[in-house]
Amino acid sequence: MSDDDPQIDTKPLVRMRDVARALGVSVSTVSRALSQPRLVSVETLDRVGEMTSRMKYRPNLAARDLRTRATRALLVAVPSFSPLFLEIFRGAEQEAVKLGYSVLMAHTGSDADREHVFLDQVLSQQADGIVLVTTGDQDRLAKRRTSLPVMVAALDRISDIGVPNMRIDNIAGARAAVQHLIDLGHRRIAHIGGPVDQAMARDRADGFAQTIAAAGLEPWHCPRVTGEFSLASGEALMARLLTRYPRPTAVFAANDEIAVGALQAIKRDNMRIGEDISVIGFDDLRIGMLYDPPLTTIGFDKVELGRSAIRALVASIAGQTDLPDLTLPTSLEIRGTTGRPAAE
Template sequence: MSVPTIATVAELAGVSTATVSRALQRPDKVQPETRRRVLEAVAATGFVPNSQARNLRSRATRTVILLVRDISNPFYLEIYKGVEEAAMRAGYKVLMGDARDDDERITHYVDMVRARHADGLILMVGRFPDALKTELSRLPPIVIALETFPELALPTVSIDNIAAARQAVEHLLGLGHRRIAHITGPLPERLAVDRLAGYRSGLAAAGIAADEALIVEGDFSLDAGRRAVRRLNETGTGFTALFAASDQMAFGAISELRAFGLSVPTDVSVVGFDDIVLADAFMPPLTTIHQPRFDIGRQAMARMIGLLGEEPAAANLVMETRLVVRGSTAPVPLCPNPNPRTKE
């Protein structure tokens, strides 16, 4: 049987050899439908580019890509360290990619692995493109970290977001707070939905009906926290405590509360989620949900190594979280301000 060539792939895909070359080396320069046909032809023929054949026979590139939703967020640094340590021990290197909440960018990184530029992909993004869901059996090795896609049978390392968010709310309830605002993550992403469900569950267990005016959608960013407080101020919605679905949003919220002349935690208590390295250094130090980010990264890489056939495949894992109480929360004030506007 003859060895498949680039011409073999081009003929099967109905494109030129130059297009095949571009689809494999610069997939972002090729239309998605054309790229799909080329990759299907590559898989069908077993074609391997000459420059990569040697690496492929010896476990390919020894490279794994960690794809995150926002590379500027310090939340991912500790996870990267965990991934990198496990990778180094197994003889791999790790590259980090920035998804920017863009389906095309996510597909581009998947195509990079399919084109043998990396061996596998650890995904930390809140979306999984519909086009990729239709071809799960043809996807390269993928591990999901922290995000959850129950409909996809992919190895996953996650936390119980509902239970963790409920614990944050229970802490505030225990301090006497009843008007608790919540800044969500980007809805309808599963992570944001679960943390919102935990918020509602905590209130319901205390016999408190959730006030929809106290719930503001965010996107995990610093600016989202600022916008949420401004929105609550504009609507005149009073609250004595705030639970943000990320530390970044909590920092932004505290900054904006100060701009309105309010003190944290004297006037408003604030709880975050993540326990990033800045949480303890912030003023006041932030009460937050701790995620074992280093171990999450290490476990995600362990599952990738299993997928690549070098260790027994590991089962999906739910990591434990814990509430870290610091200086941003305090008992409800005796004379609470009805809304931020009162101190303008």
């Protein structure tokens, strides 16, 4: 064999009995920890998870259990490949591996038809369960409530379908963002929102409206425009807002991608960010940290959201039916794009 020939890995596969032997426990204990984690202690679950990761043990996903028809595979359906959803998927994958599952990303493109294709794949036993990260049509999900697979809803609020919701408090986060601008002295605050058919976008817009009303600010001076959760939409809508008179002194963007697009429009207009106009986003993505100046935003633990969704999904697969919803807190991350309004 020459040096240029591909190297074949002849290392034997790690089997469940190898993991059990390394831990000094029975094979059945390892099996329960991987397939029915609620039946073992947290300490045992952590030990098994750590050892399977260290030994690079992977279950044979092609060989289904003949009794349970389990695939040991999970789907995480996301509407786009934005940094937000990739971070949530990263947490989901970490937790799935720890629990002995493989996890695959399913891209819906915010298309309700594609969502239901993936739901049907789970029903046809191509996977054991699915995490649906936002939805393109909540009413359609509600109509098929009695024919849904094992499922968990993540990030967005999905009501009336009887599945666990792992989400964040979008309204409270939006209130904190707008209150920060008000506390700085801004009285002309605009909102660039996301798609009105998404509950997450509506909640963030509601939080904006509630805070503006509570502060007694003039609605005419606090306009709302809506578009997509994208840089291009943020840039175009910010350019439109800059033509208003009087011009807003601050903007609350419904996500960081919109916010960065808005910052590009502001810079193109030769305005000073954080001085002539302030911008705050939502999601605390790396793209905002890399901008100059770094973006003030509302953050939350995206990786933990993904982990929590997988834990709830695996518990549901194991037959647990009384799982509570989870709402993760948000936090205000003050950086360089917000400041007191310039004197006029």
